[in-house]
Amino acid sequence: MTIRAALKDILAGSAFILFGVAFAAIALTYEVGSTLEMGPGYFPLALGGILALIGILIIAKGFIGGEGAPIGHIPWRSIALLTAAILFFGFTVRGLGLVPALLVTVALAGFSEPRAGVVWPIVISIGLTVLSVLIFVVALQLRLPLLGTWLPL
Amino acid sequence: MDLLENLRLGFETALRPENILFAFIGVALGTAVGVLPGIGPTATIALLLPLTFGFAEPVTSIIMLSGIYYGAQYGGSTTAILINVPGESSSAVTAIDGHEMARRGRAGPALATAAIGSFVAGTVGTLVVVLFAPPLAEVALSFGSAEYFSLVVLGLVTSIALASGSTLKALAMILLGLLFGTVGQDLYTGTPRFTFGVFELYSGINFVSVAVGIFGIAEILRNLEDVKRRTMLVKAVKGLWLTREEMRRIVAPILRGTALGSVLGILPGGGHILASFGSYSLEKRVSRNPGEFGHGAIEGVAGPESANNAAAQTSFIPLLTLGIPAHPVMALLLGAFIIHGIQPGPNVIVEEPALFWGLIVSMFVGNVLLIILNLPLIGVWVKMLGIPYRILFPAIIAFACIGTFSINFNAIDVYAIAFFGLLGYFLVKLGCEPAPLLLGFILGPLLEEHLRRAMIIARGDPTVFLTRGISLALLIVAALALVVAVLPAIRKKREVVFAEEDEA
Numbered sequence: 290m291t292i293r294a295a296l297k298d299i300l301a302g303s304a305f306i307l308f309g310v311a312f313a314a315i316a317l318t319y320e321v322g323s324t325l326e327m328g329p330g331y332f333p334l335a336l337g338g339i340l341a342l343i344g345i346l347i348i349a350k351g352f353i354g355g356e357g358a359p360i361g362h363i364p365w366r367s368i369a370l371l372t373a374a375i376l377f378f379g380f381t382v383r384g385l386g387l388v389p390a391l392l393v394t395v396a397l398a399g400f401s402e403p404r405a406g407v408v409w410p411i412v413i414s415i416g417l418t419v420l421s422v423l424i425f426v427v428a429l430q431l432r433l434p435l436l437g438t439w440l441p442l
Numbered sequence: 443m444d445l446l447e448n449l450r451l452g453f454e455t456a457l458r459p460e461n462i463l464f465a466f467i468g469v470a471l472g473t474a475v476g477v478l479p480g481i482g483p484t485a486t487i488a489l490l491l492p493l494t495f496g497f498a499e500p501v502t503s504i505i506m507l508s509g510i511y512y513g514a515q516y517g518g519s520t521t522a523i524l525i526n527v528p529g530e531s532s533s534a535v536t537a538i539d540g541h542e543m544a545r546r547g548r549a550g551p552a553l554a555t556a557a558i559g560s561f562v563a564g565t566v567g568t569l570v571v572v573l574f575a576p577p578l579a580e581v582a583l584s585f586g587s588a589e590y591f592s593l594v595v596l597g598l599v600t601s602i603a604l605a606s607g608s609t610l611k612a613l614a615m616i617l618l619g620l621l622f623g624t625v626g627q628d629l630y631t632g633t634p635r636f637t638f639g640v641f642e643l644y645s646g647i648n649f650v651s652v653a654v655g656i657f658g659i660a661e662i663l664r665n666l667e668d669v670k671r672r673t674m675l676v677k678a679v680k681g682l683w684l685t686r687e688e689m690r691r692i693v694a695p696i697l698r699g700t701a702l703g704s705v706l707g708i709l710p711g712g713g714h715i716l717a718s719f720g721s722y723s724l725e726k727r728v729s730r731n732p733g734e735f736g737h738g739a740i741e742g743v744a745g746p747e748s749a750n751n752a753a754a755q756t757s758f759i760p761l762l763t764l765g766i767p768a769h770p771v772m773a774l775l776l777g778a779f780i781i782h783g784i785q786p787g788p789n790v791i792v793e794e795p796a797l798f799w800g801l802i803v804s805m806f807v808g809n810v811l812l813i814i815l816n817l818p819l820i821g822v823w824v825k826m827l828g829i830p831y832r833i834l835f836p837a838i839i840a841f842a843c844i845g846t847f848s849i850n851f852n853a854i855d856v857y858a859i860a861f862f863g864l865l866g867y868f869l870v871k872l873g874c875e876p877a878p879l880l881l882g883f884i885l886g887p888l889l890e891e892h893l894r895r896a897m898i899i900a901r902g903d904p905t906v907f908l909t910r911g912i913s914l915a916l917l918i919v920a921a922l923a924l925v926v927a928v929l930p931a932i933r934k935k936r937e938v939v940f941a942e943e944d945e946a
Binding site: 301309315319320324327328331336337340343344363368371374376383387391395403405413414417418420421433 | 493608610611613614617618620621624628630631633635636659662663666667668831832833835836837839840841842843844847848851853854855856857859860863864867868869871872873874890893894897898901902904
């Protein structure tokens with residue numbers, strides 16, 4: 290089997306090894322304890338170790354008989370914009386308030402569609418912001434500030 | 443006698459006006475998200491969970507959230523039949539023959555068959571819960587930590603056996619979920635673990651963020667890979683009435699599907715998907731003209747639709763009696779119970795009889811509401827299919843952000859959605875399934891707590907799990923499930939079944 294055929298398994302396995310080792314390594318800094326009296330580090334250390342081991346098995350299995358299916362197209366632009374949209378909301382919802390944060394977040398999400406024009410995302414953003422304010426603030430009475438403290442108003 | 447008294451209490455609770463109202467809102471929302479491809483019940487329930495915190499009675503909130511779940515089973519079939527895209531994973535099989543019927547101008551009868559089958563199965567499935575939950579809860583009362591540990595292990599392992607794709611990867615996803623579940627303060631010593639000094643993480647990663655991320659956001663990213671044009675067969679919906687001949691043909695498949703679904707639904711790990719596939723192959727086998735399957739056989743709609751709805755109801759049994767969720771949606775309901783200060787498990791029947799019986803009776807109410815929503819009002823849902831995705835997915839993002847933020851007014855929870863969305867997307871791309879990760883995440887703290895407690899009680903002797911009868915039996919079943927999942931013959935069959943799902 291070539292590396293190409295095993296690529297999916299190699300990447301998945303590596304990710305699991307990475308997570309397993311990271312969790313296990315940090316768990317070592319906590320008290321591990323014994324089987325009788327397990328410390329906070331025992332459970333994550335054991336799980337992290339097993340996870341890393343399974344990661345190795347997945348890679349090995351990939352070389353023996355990997356699925357071979359191609360990973361396919363990854364929409365990097367959509368991923369970046371969508372991630373930015375969510376992070377922006379978390380970062381600014383307090384400071385800017387619900388309305389400005391949501392306008393930008395929804396517009397960014399709208400632009401992440403591969404064939405989005407310029408007008409549509411903005412229309413959707415305004416429409417959805419109005420709708421969300423009506424649903425969450427007016428109807429459900431969530432105590433979210435519409436405009437935040439960062440704005441000089 | 444006792445049962446009648448309990449049911450009376452259930453009807454009293456479920457028929458209170460506010461509970462009927464929220465059962466209705468739940469099943470209507472459920473039908474909607476079932477109809478819309480790209481947003482499923484898991485993400486919806488996760489999003490709406492925080493909004494139900496304010497409800498005066500926990501039972502009202504649980505009734506609504508449950509309604510979303512079984513309502514989605516109804517709605518999913520509409521999408522499957524009309525546009526050949528399963529609105530929801532368990533209706534993938536319905537698409538095979540249902541869509542074929544629609545192409546031949548029989549969309550109406552196909553939709554009616556799905557609704558009738560779902561109604562019969564949902565009602566019978568609920569009866570199964572009524573009859574079997576209480577005795578099972580009684581058995582569970584005698585469970586100690588060793589039994590609970592083994593039970594959680596069984597739940598996790600069966601979720602692998604029923605997952606499609608690589609067993610090793612499913613196992614890895616569970617472990618990763620368990621590890622994310624350890625983030626936060628240690629239960630016994632209070633030591634903060636994996637918090638990197640972020641105070642907001644002391645109480646753990648918010649499970650709403652995890653669910654919304656790996657089910658909602660990851661799904662959106664997958665849909666953005668290629669925005670396909672859907673061919674819709676809306677105009678094909680004319681008369682809903684079945685011919686006398688069709689009526690005769692669906693009776694037996696509905697009954698067989700209901701029986702199969704009721705049994706498989708109890709299995710942890712997504713029995714409803716297995717149930718609909720199982721029912722389809724069963725109907726094909728017993729049919730006198732199997733060649734018709736794949737070309738619009740009405741039995742191929744009636745059987746699987748009944749099976750997945752029966753399973754949807756009986757999958758409440760492990761949650762209500764053992765406190766162990768059978769699949770991610772049940773895991774979210776478990777979260778809902780805990781948020782309202784109720785520990786799901788064998789004690790719920792005794793300590794919260796109004797909630798337990800009220801919830802069950804509300805399922806009868808919900809199924810009646812659903813058949814009304816799905817037969818006379820089918821046109822409304824068909825129109826919803828016309829909503830373009832470019833409006834739908836920004837709306838999901840907006841609601842996800844607001845909903846998650848409003849739980850604790852905490853930005854970390856929102857960042858976590860993005861993190862788990864990306865993680866979920868890439869892992870799914872690499873052939874790993876998200877459901878085992880969420881199940882591991884939710885069950886992780888439970889697994890660790892019972893492991894540590896069992897070890898303290900047994901003075902560090904790990905054989906305790908093997909020397910106690912029930913615990914040993916549970917572990918043997920778990921081992922069998924794992925063997926079955928890895929056996930080459932069964933693996934192959936599973937691959938065939940799931941390959942059909944991919945094509946559908």
